Amino acid sequence: MLKDGAVWALGAMSGTSLDGVDAAMLHTDGLRILDFGTSGYRAYSEGERAVLRAALGRWPGAGLEPALEVIQSAHVELLSQFPGAQLVGFHGQTLAHEPRGRGTHQLGDGAALAQALGKPVVWDFRSADVSLGGEGAPLAPFFHWACARHIGATKPLCFLNLGGVGNLTWVDPRAETPEAEGALLAFDTGPANAPINDLVAERLGLDCDLDGRLARKGRVEDGALELFLDEGFFRKMPPKSLDRDDFSLMLDLVRELSDADAAATMTGMAAAAVMQGMEHCPKPPARVLVTGGGRKNPVMMRMLAAGLDCPVEPVEKAGLDGDMLEAQAFAYLAVRVARGLPTSAPGTTGVAAPVGGGQISRPESVQG
Numbered sequence: 001m002l003k004d005g006a007v008w009a010l011g012a013m014s015g016t017s018l019d020g021v022d023a024a025m026l027h028t029d030g031l032r033i034l035d036f037g038t039s040g041y042r043a044y045s046e047g048e049r050a051v052l053r054a055a056l057g058r059w060p061g062a063g064l065e066p067a068l069e070v071i072q073s074a075h076v077e078l079l080s081q082f083p084g085a086q087l088v089g090f091h092g093q094t095l096a097h098e099p100r101g102r103g104t105h106q107l108g109d110g111a112a113l114a115q116a117l118g119k120p121v122v123w124d125f126r127s128a129d130v131s132l133g134g135e136g137a138p139l140a141p142f143f144h145w146a147c148a149r150h151i152g153a154t155k156p157l158c159f160l161n162l163g164g165v166g167n168l169t170w171v172d173p174r175a176e177t178p179e180a181e182g183a184l185l186a187f188d189t190g191p192a193n194a195p196i197n198d199l200v201a202e203r204l205g206l207d208c209d210l211d212g213r214l215a216r217k218g219r220v221e222d223g224a225l226e227l228f229l230d231e232g233f234f235r236k237m238p239p240k241s242l243d244r245d246d247f248s249l250m251l252d253l254v255r256e257l258s259d260a261d262a263a264a265t266m267t268g269m270a271a272a273a274v275m276q277g278m279e280h281c282p283k284p285p286a287r288v289l290v291t292g293g294g295r296k297n298p299v300m301m302r303m304l305a306a307g308l309d310c311p312v313e314p315v316e317k318a319g320l321d322g323d324m325l326e327a328q329a330f331a332y333l334a335v336r337v338a339r340g341l342p343t344s345a346p347g348t349t350g351v352a353a354p355v356g357g358g359q360i361s362r363p364e365s366v367q368g
């Protein structure tokens, strides 16, 4: 276990949108952010993405070797470019997530990665939380607390991650630790970019609706939006989390619409899901800081700004890096695991008591 001192940790995240691996260095003692370091990105090739896509929904077992090979080799390639890292936080690729059912599955072999990099690797961050009754997600909220303190926030604020799935964290920066009662409330809001990506891939062979160019030309179809908001998920109190494809029915709701109207409606659904989620905040936030790829979609940002009564801004407005926040989060969580500190709490995953997820693998030469 690490002593109290700060370390340079390297976090790596392969998100639900399957675009690639993000990696970022963070100097932290597991409580405070002392400094941000360099970062990098390794995109998946078309072929690699197809292999990963084919593995979505799968649980550990035979047949995953090609997908595992993609994850391991992409991570080794990217993470070897950070020789200064003292510890690695390796999220892996979520293939399936059913916290009240079969569990949660992040593909990746932390022991093999530790061996390949010659560094200790913290991995399997979500299982312990799930086995103790938590949702296993979202896990970035403890880092959001550290970010809120780092930027000098004095009033409650929200972090909104618009990735493949959306997740919202309400944080009270006056709390002394992230696990303190009332410090955090976090949950997945609903689908964000994943269904939009799926729509434009299916209809137009595109990766995403870049800059909302398609949605901008369309109009939100209210009937489809209402049917979407009828989903039981939105009435559920937090904590709650989602699998990437839990809302694949969305594609059916827009099937009859033109490409532009379908894109506008799906963008509207992602924004409306966030607005529903905001109603769960214990107190109105002073601002909503948006991270993840969705913050680059001006149509989505405009819809959010129109629907919420506080400023909605990309995290860059507060000096943070919205492309790397999740990778930094897993660097932060890795240090917390190594120091024996919790990484989730009742307010973030619904787990009964604060819990430290993640296991540590060390390369054989430095074992013990």
Ligand SMILES: Nc1ncnc2c1ncn2[C@@H]1O[C@H](COP(=O)(O)OP(=O)(O)OP(=O)(O)O)[C@@H](O)[C@H]1O
Pocket (backbone or CB within 6 Å): 014, 015, 016, 017, 018, 019, 161, 162, 163, 164, 165, 166, 193, 194, 196, 197, 207, 208, 209, 210, 211, 212, 291, 292, 293, 294, 296, 297, 298, 326
């Ligand atoms: N300029 C842009 N215009 C529109 N959408 C964009 C733009 N840039 C990124 N995106 C969307 O953001 C997605 C990537 O977001 P991000 O990297 O936050 O997802 P992720 O980390 O894989 O997901 P998650 O947080 O759910 O694990 C892209 O797949 C795309 O849909």
Ligand SMILES: CC(=O)N[C@H]1[C@@H]2OC[C@@H](O2)[C@@H](O)[C@@H]1O[C@H](C)C(=O)O
Pocket (backbone or CB within 6 Å): 015, 016, 094, 097, 104, 136, 137, 138, 139, 140, 141, 161, 163, 164, 165, 166, 167, 188, 241, 242, 326
């Ligand atoms: C099971 C899983 O991998 N969930 C992801 C996903 O992507 C966004 C949202 O759904 C969030 O719950 C989580 O990721 C972020 C990094 C988190 O744990 O905070």
